[in-house]
Amino acid sequence: xxxxxxxxxxxxxxxxxxxxxxxxxxxxxxxxxxxxxxxxxxxxxxxxxxxxxxxxxxxxxxxxxxxxxxxxxxxxxxxxxxxxxxxxxxxxxxxxxxxxxxxxxxxxxxxxxxxxxxxxxxxxxxxxxxxxxxxxxxxxxxxxxxxxxxxxxxxxxxxxxxxxxxxxxxxxxxxxxxxxxxxxxxxxxxxxxxxxxxxxxxxxxxxxxxxxxxxxxxxxxxxxxxxxxxxxxxxxxxxxxxxxxxxxxxxxxxxxxxxxxxxxxxxxxxxxxxxxxxxxxxxxxxxxxxxxxxxxxxxxxxxxxxxxxxxxxxxxxxxxxxxxxxxxxxxxxxxxxxxxxxxxxxxxxxxxxxxxxxxxxxxxxxxxxxxxxxxxxxxxxxxxxxxxxxxxxxxxxxxxxxxxxxxxxxxxxxxxxxxxxxxxxxxxxxxxxxxxxxxxxxxxxxxxxxxxxxxxxxxxxxxxxxxxxxxxxxxxxxxxxxxxxxxxxxxxxxxxxxxxxxxxxxxxxxxxxxxxxxxxxxxxxxxxxxxxxxxxxxxxxxxxxxxxxxxxxxxxxxxxxxxxxxxxxxxxxxxxxxxxxxxxxxxxxxxxxxxxxxxxx
Numbered sequence: 001x002x003x004x005x006x007x008x009x010x011x012x013x014x015x016x017x018x019x020x021x022x023x024x025x026x027x028x029x030x031x032x033x034x035x036x037x038x039x040x041x042x043x044x045x046x047x048x049x050x051x052x053x054x055x056x057x058x059x060x061x062x063x064x065x066x067x068x069x070x071x072x073x074x075x076x077x078x079x080x081x082x083x084x085x086x087x088x089x090x091x092x093x094x095x096x097x098x099x100x101x102x103x104x105x106x107x108x109x110x111x112x113x114x115x116x117x118x119x120x121x122x123x124x125x126x127x128x129x130x131x132x133x134x135x136x137x138x139x140x141x142x143x144x145x146x147x148x149x150x151x152x153x154x155x156x157x158x159x160x161x162x163x164x165x166x167x168x169x170x171x172x173x174x175x176x177x178x179x180x181x182x183x184x185x186x187x188x189x190x191x192x193x194x195x196x197x198x199x200x201x202x203x204x205x206x207x208x209x210x211x212x213x214x215x216x217x218x219x220x221x222x223x224x225x226x227x228x229x230x231x232x233x234x235x236x237x238x239x240x241x242x243x244x245x246x247x248x249x250x251x252x253x254x255x256x257x258x259x260x261x262x263x264x265x266x267x268x269x270x271x272x273x274x275x276x277x278x279x280x281x282x283x284x285x286x287x288x289x290x291x292x293x294x295x296x297x298x299x300x301x302x303x304x305x306x307x308x309x310x311x312x313x314x315x316x317x318x319x320x321x322x323x324x325x326x327x328x329x330x331x332x333x334x335x336x337x338x339x340x341x342x343x344x345x346x347x348x349x350x351x352x353x354x355x356x357x358x359x360x361x362x363x364x365x366x367x368x369x370x371x372x373x374x375x376x377x378x379x380x381x382x383x384x385x386x387x388x389x390x391x392x393x394x395x396x397x398x399x400x401x402x403x404x405x406x407x408x409x410x411x412x413x414x415x416x417x418x419x420x421x422x423x424x425x426x427x428x429x430x431x432x433x434x435x436x437x438x439x440x441x442x443x444x445x446x447x448x449x450x451x452x453x454x455x456x457x458x459x460x461x462x463x464x465x466x467x468x469x470x471x472x473x474x475x476x477x478x479x480x481x482x483x484x485x486x487x488x489x490x491x492x493x494x495x496x497x498x499x500x501x502x503x504x505x506x507x508x509x510x511x512x513x514x515x516x517x518x519x520x521x522x523x524x525x526x527x528x529x530x531x532x533x534x535x536x537x538x539x540x541x542x543x544x545x546x547x548x549x550x551x552x553x554x555x556x557x558x559x560x561x562x563x564x565x566x567x568x569x570x571x572x573x574x575x576x577x578x579x580x581x582x583x584x585x586x587x588x589x590x591x592x593x594x595x596x597x598x599x600x601x
Contacts, residue, residue, distance in 0.1 A: 111246025
């Protein structure tokens with residue numbers, strides 16, 4: 001006799017549901033640390049800081065202390081959603097003239113010339129001080145413990161180290177000393193330590209607690225140890241004295257100084273928002289690529305998506321064609337609004353979107369088509385991706401993690417947290433990954449490479465200038481539903497972030513998939529526009545889909561003119577998400593890559 005039980009549709013893991021609080025991140029150890037903070041009485045912001053410091057340790061191939069971060073928070077007490085900009089700017093000596101005097105026509109994708117002011121530590125201290133409740137010790141101790149005592153190294157970290165092994169051996173001996181223990185590439189599951197990094201954070205903690213006083217006093221001393229103390233001094237010395245091989249094929253000294261670090265602090269601003277039906281979607285400003293999600297929604301609002309098959313050709317085609325238009329505008333218009341007026345109001349307006357939407361037909365566009373707004377934007381010269389893979393892989397350039405062709409691309413870290421009170425945080429820390437530049441021996445970590453996103457041409461919103469923020473790919477997201485804070489989500493993945501973020505949202509809103517179903521569903525991305533990372537190339541018309549996309553859909557997309565490449569079954573994105581409705585807290589996490597993440601497999 002058949003059972004009358006009606007099970008939920010298959011998902012790779014259950015959608016987590018409860019009332020106490022939820023933590024979703026890209027690594028299980030970091031998730032456990034964040035949940036432990038909630039269980040000890042911390043709020044979502046305390047948990048976020050502890051999670052972030054732990055991710056620096058357990059996913060060193062994807063982020064590090066020398067990197068950068070945007071954070072979106074909803075604070076119940078304040079009753080508002082805010083963005084913390086932890087994107088450090090270009091150093092004072094980072095001028096186009098200086099880079100061209102070094103014989104460069106692009107900012108290198110690795111090495112010291114690619115470094116901006118590290119933004120993570122100051123941002124986490126701001127989040128802890130202004131939104132959290134705990135002390136520095138509470139949020140730093142887990143990371144110190146894992147760095148000192150060890151954790152199982154994931155397969156992708158080992159693969160990344162193997163890709164840049166010869167670079168470390170020949171040119172970056174300080175990195176080899178940390179990441180080639182006993183002179184060998186570590187095997188997956190190796191209990192890996194970084195005792196120098198542990199000592200760095202332990203010293204910061206000791207200095208924070210050395211003068212007594214309240215929580216704010218400790219946080220202030222920790223900040224000074226970082227940006228005005230021994231950390232800044234070590235970074236300054238390394239940049240001044242070391243000539244470091246980078247992806248250009250020549251060694252260069254850095255331009256980042258202790259003074260750059262001392263003069264910078266993160267800022268808090270209102271999010272950019274777009275109303276999409278009953279939802280208000282919140283993103284960081286045009287110093288990030290986040291608004292391309294809003295632009296996609298502004299375009300997609302004119303199509304009937306309800307009822308479409310989320311793996312069908314019409315759904316995929318419409319999302320990709322709108323993404324092409326939004327990302328083309330990103331290349332032409334986006335930049336630091338402190339340096340250029342960015343016409344974001346026009347870009348999100350109904351009138352502008354209505355005109356741009358007319359360019360979407362039932363055929364794939366193979367052209368690069370940014371919009372036109374008189375008096376705004378800059379010229380983008382397209383570079384086609386040809387013959388770059390060997391250099392990218394061997395010299396550590398591009399986005400972190402090892403891609404399907406052996407190149408380094410496509411990942412970082414992300415977390416979403418909601419506590420019992422309803423406080424929410426969504427963040428995508430990145431940069432300072434182990435292959436970005438050599439380890440600073442006194443500190444145990446390296447600098448980031450976000451300056452590679454600048455252009456060395458004048459008169460563009462994305463042109464390099466001292467004190468200017470590069471247009472980061474990092475893109476956490478929040479959404480209100482019917483005016484109430486509802487959803488936090490995001491994904492690693494560089495230029496793909498706001499493609500997967502948009503796909504997830506459309507599947508959840510238009511196809512009624514729950515958080516886990518929307519993450520598990522087959523995904524895809526376009527490579528039509530210039531990537532943000534060295535060598536800044538594009539692959540016009542290329543659409544990469546997971547093999548789980550139905551064969552009939554793939555054939556239809558090819559008939560429409562898409563140049564479809566089929567990747568492995570579970571290869572697109574590492575989304576996490578969390579939601580709140582009344583007292584209910586839900587969360588979901590991505591299964592992609594977890595086979596490789598499981599030690600020993």
